[in-house]
Amino acid sequence: MSRPPSPRPTLEEVARRAGVGRGTASRVINGGERVSARARQAVEEAIAELGYVPNSAARTLVTRRTDTIALVIAESEERIFGEPFFAGVVRGIGTALSEANLQLVLMLASSGQRSEHLDSWLGRQHVDGVLLLSLHDDDTLPDRIRARGLPMVVGGQRSGEERFGFVDVDNRLGARLAVGHLVNRGRRRVATVTGPLDMVAGRSRYEGYLSGLEDAGRTADPGLVATGDFSQAGGEAAMREILLRRPDVDGVFCANDLMAAGALRVLREAGRDVPGEVSVVGFDDAPLALSTEPPLTTVHQSPERMGREMVDLLLATLGSPDEPQEGRVLPTHLVVRGSS
Amino acid sequence: MSRPPSPRPTLEEVARRAGVGRGTASRVINGGERVSARARQAVEEAIAELGYVPNSAARTLVTRRTDTIALVIAESEERIFGEPFFAGVVRGIGTALSEANLQLVLMLASSGQRSEHLDSWLGRQHVDGVLLLSLHDDDTLPDRIRARGLPMVVGGQRSGEERFGFVDVDNRLGARLAVGHLVNRGRRRVATVTGPLDMVAGRSRYEGYLSGLEDAGRTADPGLVATGDFSQAGGEAAMREILLRRPDVDGVFCANDLMAAGALRVLREAGRDVPGEVSVVGFDDAPLALSTEPPLTTVHQSPERMGREMVDLLLATLGSPDEPQEGRVLPTHLVVRGSS
DNA sequence: GTAGCGCGTGGGAACGCTCCCACTCTCTTC
DNA sequence: GAAGAGAGTGGGAGCGTTCCCACGCGCTAC
Incomplete structure (x- = not known):
């Protein structure tokens, strides 16, 4: 019931149980190039038996990647949960990120009080990049994120001076x-x-x-x-x-x-x-x-498409950080129904 | 413009610049007991000058804490963003967590496809605890989270067999x-x-x-x-x-x-x-x-209060993990207006 | 004057992983 | 039969913290 009997197994223990070295076990877990079928199978069995789960803090410490993307929505809870628009964007983002094997975390930047919290959390490399959905002009959040050196894409707002990558509807x-x-x-x-x-x-x-x-x-x-x-x-x-x-x-x-x-x-x-x-x-x-x-x-307009494009642009930015930031403007069209 | 000139400063560098040891610098950053005024000031100046931000992966690796709580909402995007109920709960949770100096990350468990992702992400100790807002009966998510050994509180659902801590409205x-x-x-x-x-x-x-x-x-x-x-x-x-x-x-x-x-x-x-x-x-x-x-x-009913109670209960669980899980049922009352 | 206390301090060890280098072995090639 | 290539492997080093122990110093108490 309590902790002592099962302190999380480490890679070392998996390796020992599989009768291989730490390096080989690590190779099996990540991609698995240059590993004999025999070793791979032994490691996979050991993982299953021990219920091994990699410790992501340790992994992040050395790789400097987190495989996590933050979506920051700078609106009041009331507006966020009242606008179907956000539902569509979030769905688009979620789908696209999951295809890229990245995890989405959603952060709400509603009250001013919490914004320093958010700022410093983002600064501590918890995430590899930020998607920002901000619809107000006076927000300094984009600049603050930028200052942290985090790759970012802004949605729903065309940045006048092209300081950030953005996706917007026409x-x-x-x-x-x-x-x-x-x-x-x-x-x-x-x-x-x-x-x-x-x-x-x-x-x-x-x-x-x-x-x-x-x-x-x-x-x-x-x-x-x-x-x-x-x-x-x-x-x-x-x-x-x-x-x-x-x-x-x-x-x-x-x-x-x-x-x-x-x-x-x-x-x-x-x-x-x-x-x-x-x-x-x-x-x-x-x-x-x-x-x-x-x-x-x-x-x-398609909020879902907007979400997908934001992810796409962010992934491009992550791939080549020093390229200048692009912007994308999505098309709209008229749907004629009974009211006109 | 590119990375080389400013690889993030480490605690070591802060200490060197302040003319103190790593231990002292660390003490200043965390609480700061048993540190002379002189040393504290030197460290604080060094931090400001270098723009030092602690690396949370390294910290988590040793402390085994992340100071982050996940709120998992097991609904479709459409329902989440259509129900004002969620807005209230999220606001309550956000406020309470921020008072406790914890960061909230919101995760949507909508499509089945993404649920393994979510599962394993939660398993990798990215968060110290989970708040779950699930309104369906057949969901196995609570059990899966439980199996990971993560402290959890379920909202909006009374767990029949008292397996989990829960907060519900009467x-x-x-x-x-x-x-x-x-x-x-x-x-x-x-x-x-x-x-x-x-x-x-x-x-x-x-x-x-x-x-x-x-x-x-x-x-x-x-x-x-x-x-x-x-x-x-x-x-x-x-x-x-x-x-x-x-x-x-x-x-x-x-x-x-x-x-x-x-x-x-x-x-x-x-x-x-x-x-x-x-x-x-x-x-x-x-x-x-x-x-x-x-x-x-x-x-x-007050969704905001429900959010706050969920946090409260989770914090209690984090404090003493081996206590049996409580449940809380919040009161309701009738508001009489013109329709009756 | 000596023993003792406690504050403030520095730095070694450890956290669990990935990266990389060096090593062995097998198979090919001349 | 010797030399070379390459696949598969083990384990050391290092990522940036916190924790903890040992040390020095200035007191007070005898």
Whole structure:
């Protein structure tokens, strides 16, 4: 029941039991080149009998690798666990890392209080690299990680000065496509419910909205712009505001699907027919977009793919640390459904 | 730019620069008992100048501690990132661990494919203990972790045979209170929308429903029971089913708030007045309960508290590994709002 | 003046692994 | 039959810590 009878077996004991040297046992465990079939079998049996598990601290001490990658999400628990977006990214990352035989650890950098902890933990070479999912502008975390000399890839944020490797979705183009679609549907007064403008996703989708209008030779009307916070309640409030200011609105581009769902609800309550009188377009192509009434026309993006690309880029960085950091921008496309 | 100029400084170098021995430098870093003020200052300066960071692999190798705790969540990414419940638990755990100067790493045990990976990673003494959030019955993960000899606390699941330490909410009593409340309100035909019955939370809330009826001297009517999956859509479907089978239903206990929100929606569509004709009670007291129409009467539980208790129990286990494992059951209470 | 105490200190040993070099043996080649 | 190549092997060195023991020093107590 207690410890004494079974102090974890060491490689030395495995070797002794198998009747070989430590070196040979080690070779069997790692890849197993240049080992006779006989020795290999003896070692494998000894491992099984003793229930041997390599001590990774000892291994890391000499190899300087940990075979572990951290995913740091710099958001509040509430947002992390409220956004299906993260689920997709995490799944993509998890799959890709597991194919590369790397272990994922997820760290939340929510409260400021814990951030020094996180910092120093990352600094102690617990991980070989960091994937960062940060959507706010003012965050100094990327620079702090960088300063530790850890390979890193940032997701969901295009680094202006290309300081880091990054993977991002083409938010601008996506939004522009959405607005173009509304214009093509003959909508004259196209409003937008934006996301928070201190997040890259919020800002660049708004910029896309502006350039979409520009494409059509129009200029933005401030009365048709309301700021939301990516939540359904925020979308409802913003939609109400727009209806109040410009009751003649006939098209709405919402910066995500959740806000679009809120907008649909408010429009219905206000007695507007969608898509008869007003067209609504969202962004994300979240599962939710299929269950709204009517189903939501939206800009498709793939969080899962984003996760995979982040891993891919990080692995490339690990392979050749001195290459300059690349950036990847993933495509988006419009999915037309009943709301437009 | 590249590595050569700054290979991480070691403790040895810090000591040399401070003009002290390795032992003294080590003492300064850990707690710092029995060190003269002069030596301490010299060491601290050297650390700052060199930017020294202790190598945790080397430290772990000798201390056999990692100061890291894993939280394993055995659910699909979709559920994890869809349930606000997890957000609360993670926040509670995060806060409590950070107070104890321990680092949290989160691991998702979603797809079966990755589970061996997870297993062996945990076995390699990367962490000192494991917190497990598992809501399914058939999971062998607890036993596998146990077999590795890792201290562990399970949350959200009462281990029948008390094999593991656990922390759980008193689901049964909570549900019983809810049903008692409906009975007291004069409801004669009290239905329930259950959660999945292969999850402890789903099953014990259903059992609580049954004993609530028993308290009132009634027996359950199978026509008044429908099974949901803890999602809003599932709640809607189950409610429709009940309305179809028993149009005279006048009270509904839903096993969580999300399903209750779905039930409310269906009842409204069916033209039933809540709480005039039908009373509805949920479970969780999630933020959502405040924003339904009418606001939801519900059984309050605190995921954050559950997280904190899990940590507390794990720390106790780490302190005295040979004590038998305790279990803790957290209280719940009813919050009466407009829906009943 | 000597014995004793305890604080502050330095450095050897050990943690469990991988890397690498040196060694043996077998087989080929001229 | 001698020389060379190469496969398979054993074990020393070293990774960067912490732990612990032994040592020196300045006190106090007799």
